[in-house]
Amino acid sequence: MPFIFLLGLVFGITLTMGEVISWFRIQEMFHFDSFHMYGVIGAAIALGILFNVIAKRAGWKAAGGKEMDIYSYKAGWKRYLLGGAVFGMGWSITGACPGPLFIALGAGYLPILIAIAGALLGTLLYGLVMRHLPH
């Protein structure tokens, strides 16, 4: 657990030092006015692909010899496209995806607490109406 806390710490420091938690950087991204955010996400994905390819070829296992818990999303498109678009709207308004919501709070931007409360209410609402949504 202390190690996981440390990983979170590295992540929080990284997104703050890289200005990913800045609302302005997110607007700049959606205005296609800077390479910064595309570089950040693109480099993370490129190295992530490299890691996954090497791990698969070399047969790397997680600690304790278990298989690594690689995501495997169910096929389909509705929930991904529609849910993704709803999230994208919130990402633009708050300038924060879920990680930066919490990191920005740590960084002292206290009104983001209201956005965190909103995110929890939105999650609750999803749980209440999910049966009626296309997935």
Add this chain to the structure above:
Amino acid sequence: MLSFDPWSWYITGPLISLVMATLLLIGRRFGISSNLRTMCSIAGAGKWSDYFRFDWKAQSWNLVFIAGTLAGGAIARFLLLKPGPVDLNPDTASALREMGVEDAGVAFAPEILFGSEAWSHPLSLLTLLLGGALVGFGTRWANGCTSGHAISGLSSLQWPSLIAVIGFFIGGLTVSHLILPIWLPLL
């Protein structure tokens, strides 16, 4: 108190991959928005929906990760990062100033949304609440956010994640170009 310049994309991006890869190697995975579901479950939302009746204790490690990110944000902003504005593209800055965000280009975050000023502006608080609600609702509907879909999902070449990321941009572009120009001047 140190005073480092902000990190460029080629430092920030690889460190994100490092966090993702390390989580996988210790048998966990990189996904922030699932914590929102966990938090609702802990608060007792299982009373209202089966969605929140799951073994959240198995996910408690991820809350420890979140606690770490909070501490990381505090350490970076107050001890490491040189205080100062984001070096924003002047085009974005002037577009935002036209929408009434006066400190675009001279601040790290807009005062009207994230400064203490926001507490006395009901419309700012409503904006944050609404935006946050869309983040929570949308990431749970899409079953992932930037960490789960954009970084982890695309890294493992998953089609659903590509569709989700396209969705992120459809929503984000619509709001940034069509809604915020009308909404932000009201703040």
